[in-house]
Amino acid sequence: MTLVIFAVLLWVLGFGLNVMLANGPARDTGAVRLAVPLIFGLTILGMWELIVRGMQVSTVILPPPSLIAASFAENLSTLWGDFVQTILKGALSGYIFGCGAAFLTALLVDRSDYLRRGLLPLGNFMAALPIVGTAPILVMWFGFGWQSKAAVVVLMVYFPMLVNTVAGLSETTAMQRDLMRTYAATWGQTLWTLRLPAALPFVFNGLKICSTLALIGAIVAEFFGSPTLGLGFRISTSIGQLDLGMVWSAILVSALSGTAFYGLVALAERRMTFWHASHRGGR
Amino acid sequence: MAEASDPGTRASAGGWPRWLRLPPVLGMVLALMAIWYVAVVPMNVKEVLTAAERAGVEVSPPSAVDRRDMGNWALVFRNTHALGNSWSSDRPKLPAPHQVLVELYDSTIDEELNGRRGIVRSGTLSNRSLVYHALVTLNATFLGFLIGALLGAGLAVGIVHSRVMDMSVMPWAIVSQTIPIVALAPMIIVVLYSIGVQGLIPKAVISAYLSFFPVVVGMVKGLRSPDAMQMDLMRTYSASTASVLTKLRLPSSIPYLFASLKIAIAASLVGAIVGELPVQKGGLGARMLAGSYYGQTAQIWAALLVAATLAALLVYAIAALERRTLRRMGMMP
CATH class of the missing domain: 1.10.3720.10 (MetI-like)
Structure with a gap:
């Protein structure tokens, strides 16, 4: 019981510190902006540890963070293998293929008004569908290896990427296009110097949405069959063995890689669309 | 999941009257259906050929082991005479659209109206529907x-x-x-x-x-x-x-x-x-x-x-x- 009281104390302490920082004189500095969410996260972690220990919650239901960390550190090599199998082989290859194919389709679609009017509503519709459901079919077709996971990822990322790229390519104004015409620019030159740069914010929005979708596709597809490797496999088998520490470690890996993946895309966006209003600061 | 986008930034067909928007979409749907029907043939070719062979039709190459290692399209072109059942096989790898629709009908309307456990006969929804x-x-x-x-x-x-x-x-x-x-x-x-x-x-x-x-x-x-x-x-x-x-x-x-x-x-x-x-x-x-x-x-x-x-x-x-x-x-x- 004392541990639970400690947890409450920790909450009061952490939140009080945050209140002080957030309303204090230094509230708009970068350090405080970073520190406040970190303190909040650490407080939650601390409370989790204390309450789980204090209430003697069975580790089968919710393991304390320290156990998860220990399990994570112990199984680094296994988890690395899972990471390579699911993230690098399954998700990343599917992501590159799917987004690349969608981008090329968008360039094609953009040349024909009929195609655009036909495919865009269809793409918008498909982007809202539970495409994860095709996972069992694709696993049946392409086997248990990473190829089937990549196929699921391709299907999942294709339509959101297509819709975003097509929307981006029609982002230029009539005035800008007229200017290119007065320069007698060819279709390729217009594309390269005007329309692709203008489409970049949309393309990157699509890429960011797809980065999360890619991981979801790769992990869920493993629930339908996989080699004895991979994050989805690790999660589903470790649950069977009630090894919750391992389950949480696998989830930690997928969360970290999801955030890192998204972060990398966001970083590339910052580099390439530095001119866009949302990145010029000031807000 | 997808990020919450600002309302109004979603792409739309914009500006076209409603009746003009439909034909291109229908055209695309029909094109996809056609691709699906064509894709059914190579996807199911191995099972179809095995079934045809059992029924006594001449198939080339005759051995199932040889067929296993061959590409699907090659098999299709060498056996164009034996592919009649591609769109009606029992356990297809890729069912044809009409097979899916039949299954959909069977497991919804037919199951409820005529099935032993359907809503008409038992008063509750069938757990197979x-x-x-x-x-x-x-x-x-x-x-x-x-x-x-x-x-x-x-x-x-x-x-x-x-x-x-x-x-x-x-x-x-x-x-x-x-x-x-x-x-x-x-x-x-x-x-x-x-x-x-x-x-x-x-x-x-x-x-x-x-x-x-x-x-x-x-x-x-x-x-x-x-x-x-x-x-x-x-x-x-x-x-x-x-x-x-x-x-x-x-x-x-x-x-x-x-x-x-x-x-x-x-x-x-x-x-x-x-x-x-x-x-x-x-x-x-x-x-x-x-x-x-x-x-x-x-x-x-x-x-x-x-x-x-x-x-x-x-x-x-x-x-x-x-x-x-x-x-x-x-x-x-």
């Missing part, structure tokens, strides 16, 4: 969506009014959107199952979790959307925080709310379906997994078709509600 499974999934979707949307809207109000909440919770809400949360689904199910909670609640928890974050992010954006001029006007009226919330912030957040609700309900459906995978107690997800275990591809496709229809209907329903509400509020002509 997709109607029953769709309702199971829909229940979890709605419950989860409701919980997720209410909690999300509540948290957003908190975030907008408290600087501490904003600074501590918002970064985590954004980071959590980059995490493949669906991967948590089987764990939540199994853990809740082991402490005796089962049935609707665990699936609804997953759905709620998935629909929660789009609503938070969208609502925060929406509640902050009134500009300085409007806020100043409220200040000159010396309006209390509560009336600023109810008279200015909430009304102007409605377009954002609906944009994220559309994302949230689609995510909620995905959550419910994935949540049905680990515990085989009915629902479209359970149906898909069963189909994949027993090689009943038509069954998977039919379940998928029902799921797609549900998603489309749900999003459409929200969009219709959005149009009506915005029109009532004078935000849309």
